[in-house]
Structures are given as C-alpha cells and as structure tokens.
Amino acid sequence: MAVAPKSLEWSLPVPSVQELAIRGLHTVPPRYVRDDMDIIITVPSEPSLRVPLIDMTKLVNPDSQEQEIQRLHSACKEWGLFQIINHGVSDESLSNMKEQVQGFFDLPLQEKKRWAQKPGSLEGYGQAFVTSEEQKLEWNDMIFLKNIRSLQDRNLNFWPENPPEFRKSLETYSEDMSRLAVSITRFIAMGLGVEAQQYSETYREGVYNMRINCYPPCPEPERVSGLNPHTDINGITLLLECGDMAGLQVLKDGHWVFVEPINGALVVNLGHVMEIMSNGIYKAPDHRAVANKSKQRLSIATFCNPNSSVDIGPAEKLIKSGSPPLFRTLKIEEYLQHFYNRKLEVSFIDSLKI
Template identity: 65%
Template sequence: MEGGTTDNLEKSLPVPSVQELAKKEGLHSIPERYIRRDGHKTTTTTTTPTTSTTPLIDLAKLVDPSSHSLELQKLHHACKHWGLFQLINHGVTESLANMRKQTVEFFDLPLSQKKRWAQKPGTLDGYGQAFVTSQEQKLDWNDMIFLRALPSHNRKLEFWPDNPEHFREALETYSEDMRQVAVSITRFITMSLGFKDQKFSEAFQDGRYEIRMNCYPPCPQPDLALGMVPHADMSGITLLVECGSQPGLQVLKDGDWVFVEPVDGAIVTFLGHITEIMSNGTYKAAEHRAVVNKSKERYSIVTFCYPDSSINIGPSKQLIQSGTPPLYKTIGTIEEYFQLFYNRKLETSFIDTLKV
C-alpha cells in the first residue's frame, strides 16, 4: 500500500462504553474523540429526504409467477440505482422479533455484565468497537457486539452471551433464517442480471455469516457526531433489521444523504462490494452511515453475508464473455479477499484497490 504501513484490521483497541458516557448527568458536550471535523458532520432535521422513494421489494411477488417479472424489474432498478432496498414478505417473523428483544436486553445489562464478553486483543469478536487501530482515531457514537455465526465451526462461543438467558438460542435460529433469506434474495439478484446459472447464490448456502448488534445511545451534540461513518460493506449482501422505529440509517443517493426510515418487519438489504465486483459495476455497493439523536437511542442487528470458497471473487464470466471489459480484478477465494481487506490502511478505499 502507498503512503505507509498497512494495519491489521482484524483486531481493535478497547474504547470506553458510549452507553455509559451518555448516562452521565449533566453531559452537554461530547469528548473530542467523537467530534467530527472531517466533513462528515450530520443533520437530524426532519427536512432531510425520507424513505418515500426508498425501494420496497416484495419477496412473495418475486416467488409468484404472476408477479415475478415486474418485481424482478423493480429489483434490478433498486440494485442499479440505490444499492439497497427494503425486503418485505420474507417469511422471517418469529426469530426476527426474538432477536430484536434479545439485542435490546443485552445492551440493557449493566456494563460489568457486558464486559464478560468484551473483545480480546487480536480479535473483532465480542463486545466493544470495530476497526479502532490508534489512540488518536476518531470514534463512532455507538457500542456493538460482533459475533461469527455461520458456519458453526467459525463461532467463538466464549464471546456469545449467555445473558439474556435465551440469547444464544435466538442467535442460532436467527442466523439460520438470515442464511435462507440471503440464498433466496441473491438468487433473484443474479436473475435480475440475466445470469443463466445460480453459482453465485448457491455459494451463500455454506457461506460465512457474521452478525453485529449496534446500540446508538442519545447524543447531546448529534450534529457533531456520527453513529457510524460513511462506508460501503465488503460483504456479498448485508441484512439489517431495526429494533424499533427510531430512524438513523442514511444512504447516499445522488449526492444527498437520505433517511431509510424503518418499515415494520422489513429487512434492509444492502449490496456489498462482492456483488458490485461480481456484477462488474452494474450494481453498486450502497454507501451508508448512521446518525444519532439527541434524546432517543436506536438499536439495529446487521448480518454480513459472504459466499463460500466455491467461487472466485471477480467479475462474472457471463458478463465478461459478452464483450464487456472487466472493471475489477479477479481476487480469488473468499479467504484471499478477506486477507486483502483486513491487511490494508484503514483510510484506503477498499473497492478502489480492487479496480483494474
């Protein structure tokens, strides 16, 4: 990498709990490490564009032969022009509601309890914060717990909370349901690109699933902080579930930050870099961020979905064979892709390093 040494991003330095900071009586200003002076300042005003134009995709209509064609066109438009959509009628209800409950209950635990599952040096798994590589680095206004869910042999169960009592059981069921959603929706994404085979979607059946639960506490200066900085995900797709009705997720659309307001029961589906590469840039990974609120907290559950090593990460041969030049390198297996991601400078645009 140019400009210095690389960081190993598959580890993170310990940081204070934002939840505990937000609880302090008389907190009127936020510490310097949370203040954004880098052009990422935010707004939470109601004049910000909202979700009326955010695509809604109905999985039941994709499955139904009578509505399949029209819904597939809508899916293609959403993937090409937004890089995300809200998925409804996906069939996941009970485990989704249960995981929401477990997530809120976990973050409601005393700090001493949550620290039982704190991250350890050299890992991202556990309770803490991701991608903190220096003591001077600006921090996001959130707490999180990150857990590898599938395949089951990837799990580091010492970081899986056993309080709340049913947390582990709920997460296991939830991750299986998210896998089925991922396999199903990637099948239709590949169809919307006109692919003849389903190797890409089939690779999600035994793929890698990692789950991050976020807590965004109230912030006394929400215009100076961010819950999460702008980024696009390195995944194939990302499935986000809101745990309430508090808006906070924004997507960059035509140069403006647009709120993706919660739709009851919907799964916000982001395209990640792997899908952008596979589609040779026809579909773009959505750049998104989280903003915070002065008086209300927000919780979300995010599942990062990756294909297995049966496919190489690169532009689809079906697209390249049609005469279109590749815009991205063929990286190799998912393991090689992860190595490239985790061993780079944090400020380097990952997708830019993968372009031809």
C-alpha cells in the same frame, strides 16, 4: 499504553459510549466531536429520493415476477439498497432477536464485558477499527460475531449467555437470514441475467458474520458520527431495525437519505462482492448512522458472503457478453486479507480494479 493493532482485524479498547450517555453529559467528549463532517442533512421528500421497497411475494409469484425483478434490478443499479417485505422470516424470530439484543444492552457494563473483544480479534463487545489512541471515535457500542452459522468455526467465547435465550434466538435468526440470503441473491442474479441458481447456492453454506449496534442518546447528535460513512465488503447485508427510529442514511445523488424503518421489513444493502460479481453494474452504496438526542437505537446487521471455495470476481456470463472485466478475481481468503491489511484511508474497491 495499548499496543497498536497490526491490521484492521483487531481494535483498541475504548470507553463504552452507553456508559457515557448514562452519565447524563451535556456536551460530547472531544474525541467524539466530528466538526469536520456534515452529520445530519435533511433531504426534500421527493419520490426519487425514497428508498425502493421490494415485495418478496411478488418475486415468487409467476404472474408478477418479471416486473418485480425489474424493480429489484433498478433498485440494485440506482441505489444498491432496498427494503424487503413479506420475506418469510417469522415475526417470532424477528421479535425474539430484538428482545435479546435489547436485553444484552440493558445489562450492567461489567456483565457485558464478559464478552469483550480481546487483542488480535475484532470479535466481541466493544468498537471496531480503532487503530490509534488519537483516532476520532464513533457514537456506538457493538458486538461483532464471526461465522455465526458454522458450528466448527464460531467462537462461543464471544456469544453472550446473558440474556439466557440470546444464543438460542441468534441460532434460529442466523438460519433464517441464511435462507433469505439464498432467495434474495437468486433474484438479484436473475435481474443480472447470470446463473441464478448456481450463484445463490454459494450462499447456502456461506460465511455469515453479525454486527449488533447500540447507538445511545447523544447530547449533541449533530456533532458526532454514529457510524462513519462506509461501504460493505460482503455480498449482501441484511439489516433489522429494533425500533421505529430512523438512523441509517444512504448516499443517493449527493444527498444523505434516511432509510425510514418499516415494521417487519428488512433492509438489504449490497456489498463489494456483489458489485464485483455484477462487474460494476451494481454499486455498494455509501451509508452511515446518525445519533439521536433523546432515543437509543439498536440494529442488527447480518453480513452474508458466498462460501469460502468461491472466487470473488466478475460473473463469467457478463464478461462473455463483451464487457471487459473491471475487477481482479481473487480467492475469498485473499480478498479478506487485502481488506484487513490495507490502510483505512485507502478505497478498498478501487484497489481491486484492473
């Protein structure tokens, strides 16, 4: 029997969901069945339940900037999530990354296992946050990579060398995500009325992690959870869909709303670092992933954080304007330690409130 993980920083080994799907199962194995959850909830297609779309060209154009920043501010406040177009990341960078991810998940299982997770680390190929032998499992396989932009801190033992261009494409893509994170956080800070340049610069040499997800076809998609409902703990998450199939859902006004993929767009999702910095003006939204009966879905999530010298706490300008701080201020190491050493059922954000 595997040794129980000491914290959420490592995960027990579990079967590959992709391999289960390849076997052509007609029913889902019991450990994946989530009859306790309403998985797919259809939502009326009314304008108020359409995910906001932000145009970066309007944010940088002085003539349209003020209006688009207001739309951005509203998206962050009302949804905590939006899609962004004309973001400046080249089609080549996006398509190369998609191609390499597809190539990796097309490999035989034994080849993928060359980059499997090891005890004591969440990094590598496997599943995240499996802390007991009885725990219900999610219908996904993933690769998790830490410090993707830091030459001295990244662990190349978990970076696939097959497909041969994987590492090179990831290197380019991570630089693009970093540049985009600096731009987006500057405009978000402008919407809040805090020191925009100063705040966004903390993301230039920030901490960037990546989770690459594979959601294989599922014989009973309404009985499984692709990815359980959760909120992100980082600053912002930049999500690239590798296809045109909707699988990401965000909770809005009690409804699970599909985030419909838009060609060339990226999904921007606020995490708890941004919620805390905004002193609760913005919220990190609950979101989840659902499976599909006939199609596999691949996605690439880049978790963007400010650099490790930055304290995580409400922006001074927001406190000085008369609002009391809602959250404690922590060093980023304390903040992450607090997250990884808590119980899964404990609300992380609530534990940081004053």
